[in-house]
Amino acid sequence: MGELLRLESVSRRFGGLQALADVSLSIGTGEVLGLIGPNGAGKTTLVNVITGVHRASAGRVLFEGRDITRLRPYRTARVGLARTFQVVQPFPELSVLDNVRAAALFSAGGSMREAQRVAEEKLAFAGLSDMMALPAANLTLAMRKRLELAKALAMHPKLLFLDEVNAGLNSAEVEQAMALIRQIAGSGVTIVLIEHLMKVVLSVSSRVVVLHNGALIADGAPAEIVADPQVVEAYLGKRYAQRAVEAAQSGTTR
Amino acid sequence: MTGHVKRAPSAALLVALVALAALPWFGESYTLRLGTIACMYAILAVSWNVIGGMAGYPSFATAAFFGLGAYTGGVLLARGVPLVLAIATAGAVSFAAAMLLGWVLLRLRGHYFAIASLAVAEVLRELTNSATELTGGGMGLNIPLELGGGASVAYEASFFFLAMWALLLVCVLAVLAVERSRLGFGLACIRQNESAADMIGVHATLYKSLAFALSGVFVAMAGTLYAGWVHYIEPPDVYDILLAVKPIVMVLLGGLGSIIGAVIGAFVFLGIEEFVWRNWLQVHSGVLGFLIVVLLLFMPHGMVSVGKRLRRTPSVPAAGAAAQLRADSVRGAGHG
């Protein structure tokens, strides 16, 4: 398993706020990496720094061995990074088809005809074939999330960031989304999954990293992460963590 | 198959435009003068539509491009450079200037961009005023253009009408091509959500600058033609802020984002303007202002959208209008 993305001591400040502190991370090709952490931990900022929305204040971002730290988003889109947004961002007046076609066209640089083909394929995958002609503004939230996914996939990503794709969905919709994510991973796309729903993270990810106050505090298999007292503390506070540790110890001694 | 633009009306527009070329064989000099101004106004409106309607940036730089073109071309014409060459130079200079300016100014949004684009005309006006040796400064610039041995007044009128008409035709064809191209598609994305456009690989800075430059190049060429036509230009005349505002009103009149709307809006606007000038000279600017207020308060989507609203069948729940309104509020919020 080769290395796809590498962060070397990446930091980002906003004025006096240290949003990311010395984050080093390596992501291998084909991984499904769960990125978790409490609200305000810096998860979205990390994605923004990698994709070039914000520039790292210090450190380097390497993608396939190439330094992409200073690339603007339109360039990172073209080297193979795609993302979905926590708050969906369709082009409201464009049709569903044109939304995806734009993504295929501008990221890959092929012909309009090729973009059309890719768009239809990805819309079929996302189950939106029947909605192609509708303006994106008319879709329901669940459909817009799928449109967002189809757009990201049309960019032929090597690395795909899924930022809270399940937020606001009901449990049936979450099940559908999880199935889609598994299928995408199965097709060989490396995925970074930012997620609040532990159930989703634990069942889909092959590895989980935890961000807290802008720093990475844990990195390991899903089962190890949920047992890590530091992680429990970050999520639930010190006292609860202590109790959890004591409970775990008394469990083992008994 | 570019789904983001509709095809049918543009064929009708081109037929109507081609037919307009017959005007010199029917019209007298007054009609020809009006026809020339109509074509000029349409060039300004169609051009503004590229940056304002397609890219969604509220540019007030039309006056700057017009003045830059009038003076670049005018100075060359006054030195005996052939008309075609002068027009080409004015277009090239304006394109280059707009690309450079666009690269810097288009980082600004909303009011800030509007003001900056407005200030460009003021700076150019002052520069023109102070470069007295080249431009004649505040005294204005005489342009004794010879159209060849003893051309009659009538010949000159026909000549400039046809030249302006041809420029309009080229401008409309170019903008139609842009609308259907990758550039037009990218601009539609930028207008609706610039950061999302950036995320899917649209080089927003380049595309916006190209849109700004395209919105300037034909305006500058029209400026040169205007200079040759009227034989005399002065800074307050060709850098007039009204030249920046009128195209916006024309486009709003015709419906934002529509090329055919821009052309119709320009013609209708000229009709109204001429009518007001002839009947209420004293209050013509007040009437123009009144027209603007009424237009914005009661016809926010212009005449084209009024027509659409009438045609729309009640069974379709106004999806387009809803999307349009939402997009408007998104744009408003982006600046708000």
Added chain:
Amino acid sequence: MFLQILVNGVVLGCLYACIAAGFSLVWGVLNVINLMHGSFIVLGSYLAWGAYHSMGVSPWVTIAIAAPLFYLMGYLVQRGVLNRVMAAPVLVTLTLTFGMDLILNNAMILAFKADYRKLILDPPLGTVAWGSVVVPVDRLVATVFALVLTGALYVLLRRTRMGRAIIAVRLDRDAARLMGVDVPVTYAAAFGLGAAMAGCAGVLLALIFPISPLSSIPYLGKAFVVCVLGGLGSVPGAVLGGLVLGLVESFGAMAIGPEHAVTLSFALLIGFLVFRPQGLLGKRGFE
């Protein structure tokens, strides 16, 4: 020589601050650029001129009349017209106030003709001199009034219920609405205050500059530049921006000639827009 230019710059700067404070308030709170602001100022000047030359009312008294009169006018204009397009894109509000300005300016040209008039105090107030620095007294008094007016606006915004509502709306319209602020009324009040500041500034400027409908555009230009220099929507920002512009203009006029002073201020405008759009003070109100 240096001191004289410094004093001229400061005098000019205080007047500019007064011109721009109301404009900045409207822009910051309503997110509307009021292109009528210049014409409001000129209208204020005509009011002072008419009151003095036909009724003998001193300009200092006219200020007290102009403030409520212009407030009412601004309030009504906002409620009647602008309020219908408050949610519209920038382009619409800009073009709309431009259209209204055409009407107002045309009306002034019809009423007063386009030629320049001058308000001449009788007897004239003369000049004061400190060493080599000479300042006409009318200018000095106008400057002091400009500062007092701008300060009054500041206090009004900080200390009164209406002022606090205006600031709350500026910071977060939706939160203010949830806390019970009547947003449309607050918009109208802010626009009224902006108009009142313009009218009063006009009265003061009548003492110094010739009066003509043609002056509205230059006044508007100053307001733009000051706002961008100082940052939007704050009174201290307007004062700082005004002073900077006044000093730049008076020193610039000496350094590169008075004919280039306007170019200089517009170049400053573009430079600030590009490199520091949040102004010298404070944060960017909005993109």
